[in-house]
Amino acid sequence: MFSKLLIANRGEIACRVIATAKRLGIPTVAVFSDADSDALHTKLADEAVHIGPSPARESYLRIDAIIDAALTTGATAIHPGYGFLSENAAFANACAENGIIFVGPPASAIEAMGSKAAAKQIMEEAGVPLVPGYHGADQASAVLKASADAMGYPVLLKATAGGGGKGMRQVWHADEFEEALAAAQREASSSFGDDTMLVEKYLTRPRHVEVQVFCDNHGEGVYLAERDCSVQRRHQKVIEEAPAPGMTDTLREAMGETAVTAARAIDYRGAGTVEFLLDEDGSFYFMEMNTRLQVEHPVTEMITGQDLVEWQLRVASGEALPLSQSQIRIEGHALEARIYAEDPDNDFLPMTGTLSFLQTPCESAHVRVDTGVVQGDDISIYYDPMIAKLVVWDETRDRALERLAQALSNYRVGGTTTNIPFLYNLAVSAPFRAADLDTSFIQRHNDLLFTESKEQTKTLLPIAALALICEREQSAARCNPCLDPWSPWDALDSWRLNQSHSQHFRIKLGDEEREFHIEQRAKTLSIVTGEERTDITGNLSGAELTFELNGHRRAATVAADGDHYTVFLEGRSFSFEHLQPDTGEQDSASGDGGLHAPMNGTVVALLAEQGTAVEADAPLMVMEAMKMEHTIRAPAAGVVTQFYFNAGDLVDGGALLLALEESGEDA
Structure with missing residues (x-):
């Protein structure tokens, strides 16, 4: 095995590789940019080396800086993780030129699959089925559009050097083609430095099923079942699962053997993923091969009981594959939900912010959380906004889905908008539970998945009021622990002589501003809005809010960040802002045209x-x-x-x- 391993990545994958290396007794080196100076992966590694400013192009994508970090620290191998330089042939070559082992495939294999157009040609020669499309060298927009017109809409534009949904656009009508092409080329150029495109016929209801392959340096190759990654937004995966629902042994064997054939066609080594489109009639077509470990590899690990990062390290050090094809077993069902800082209600717009509150579900043999952040960390503009991967396993898909819903209801993040409520809606939705899957799942079930999941305002308002009052009392007690509970002058319930104990509040709940009065009598709050009065009782212990409303006792979690509050309640969350009285000092930005x-x-x-x-x-x-x-x-x-x-x-x-x-x- 290696004397020292450098991890040329960040976030949860860097933390994961460090953990596996430590278990194998391999010293580790992390690299970090300015934005990641206090990141979790830098603290977990034995050593950490600064490689540049925050933008990835000036740090994590700098081959020279990473090679220099390896040479300086004496690292004999580099694990690239996924993303960044993981599929960069020049990086693999630079490692070889400096006598460093690249934990991945040979540069020739990366080059072969690095261009989607070239990959299609190789796969065609190897007898791997392909989706109809244009993969030519002539990139004139007129030629690309003519190809699209000829095969008929809808079509899919794809960057030949792409991955992770970057540089991809669906085009449904001819008059949308030029704008979509320009956007895809810009994104491809920004992400990969190459705006070469291919055009493929877009199948309207396919499933995205990919096969995990592994090859060693002794001529052996295996597949470790498959994953269904059909539920996507912006061509990026949202929830993945293994094995694929409804997969027969015959189809699994056919797809698995085809995937291994594809890997052998490029003399592959290490972990790779062959991605297919599976049509409704059982036909499957090669899409692309990712010459790296995938984000969703944990679901394969959960159903096979294997550590794929350990496999990578062993194969890269010259060992044979740990198991033969006949020894690989599948047990149970696993699902992975990607926890992102994003706003599903605003076209999944990525969000930034400080993780002012972070509470994860308890990990066990059934629940796993892969993350690279801790409470207090920032989600910056520089990198992917993924907070964590939530992975669950159980003996059947139905039981695994119950695990997923429960774990999502216990995953609480404050300080930024996340997709957790959306994931919960998805996990408990009838179509997903019925495995009615295809790549347009979210669009097809838009009304169901984006239906207002929060309770009515008249229910949320008293909970928000109670949280606000309780947190204010806690804050006051922290600031002045010597308050006399029997003195009216130290009371926090707005005591007034011969008058009701009333306070006026204004909050922003969702897009609505709400004004109300709170009348406090002992432990009961009466929330008064207009002619309506609602009583609620409860208390806040730390972040846990217990309350009784309309005779129903329940529990919630409250995350307070200044005047911003997030309440997590039974798999849902809602946020509100305490609006301070307007003293006339704030300028309104509205109406600026x-x-x-x-x-x-x-x-x-x-x-x-x-x-x-x-x-x-x-x-x-x-x-x-x-x-x-x-x-x-x-x-x-x-x-x-x-x-x-x-x-x-x-x-x-x-x-x-x-x-x-x-x-x-x-x-």
Whole structure:
């Protein structure tokens, strides 16, 4: 085995590799950027080396800095994790040139699969079935569009050097092609430095089923079952599971053997994933091969009982595969939910923020949490906004789904918006439980998954009021622990002589501002809004709020961050802000006739000329955050009178991006 291992990555995968290496007795070296100076992976490793500023291109994507860190610390091997340089042939070659073992496939295999167009040709020659499409070298937009027109819409544009859903766009109609192509090329160029595209026929109801393959340096190759990754947004996976529901032994064997054939066609070594589209009639087609460990590899580990990172390390050090094909067994069912800082209600827009509150479900043989963050860490604009991977296992899919729903209800994050409530809705939805899966699952069940999951305002309001009062009392007690509970002057219940104990509050609950009075009598709060009065009792112990409302006793968790509160209740969460009295010192930003940044990010492109008239919904500007593009569109017809930022500028969320003088005409 290696004398020392450097992990050329960050976040949960770096933490995972460090844990496995430590268990095998291998000393570890972490690398970090400015943004990650206090990151969890740097604390878990035996050594840590600074490699540059926060942007990935200036740190984690710098081959020279990472090679230098390995040479300086005496690391004899580098594990690339996934993302960043994990599928970079130049990096694999640089490792070899410096006598460092690259824990991954040979550079030739990475190069073979690095171009989707070249990969399709290799697979075709190997007899692997392909989706119809254009994979040619002529990249003229007219040629690409003609190919799309000829095969018929919908089509899928894909960056040949891409992965992780970057540089991909569905095109449903011919008149959408040019805009979609330009967006896909921009994203591909930004993410991979290569905007070469291919065009494929888009299957309307396929499943995304991928096969985990492993090859060693002794000519042996195996497949470790399959994973269903059909539930996706923006071509990125949301929930993955293994084995794929409804998979027969015959189909599993056919797909597995085809995947191993694909790996052998490029003389593959190490862990890889062959991705297929599985059509409704049982036909399957090669999509691409990821020449690295996948984010969703834990579900394969859970059903096979194998540590795939350990397999990687053993194979890279020259050992044979730990098991033969006949020795690999599948037991039970596993699901993985990706916990992201994002807003599902706003097209899954990535979010930033400080993790002011973080409470994870208890880990066990049934529940696993892979994460690279702790409470107090920042989710920055520089990297993917994934907070953790929540993995569950049980003997059957139904029981595993129960585990997932329970674990999601116990996963609580404050300080940023997350997709946890959405994941909970998805996990308990009837179509998902019935395994009615395909890659358009979220779009097909949009009304079901995005139905308001929170309780009615009249129920949430008293809970918010109780949380606000209890947290205020706790805060006051912390500041002045000598309060006399019997003195009216030290009372925190708004005591007044010969008057009701009443306080006036204004909060923002969702998009609504609500005003109410709280009348306090002993332990009972009466929340008064207009003519309505609701009584609630309860107390707050630490972050745990117990209360009784309408004769129903329940428990919730409260995360307070200044004037912002998040309440976690039975698999759901709701946030509210305590609005302080307006003293006239705050300027209103409303009515400024402009568009504001929906997130922290970077301006990628200006799509309109200053002074030009635009129609409603016209694209005006493209922003990028966490490797994801977001197009700013005109809310109405008008004239763009001024841009306040240029391409390449960093922008804070909420900043005024441009001025639009609306014409008042319908477009």
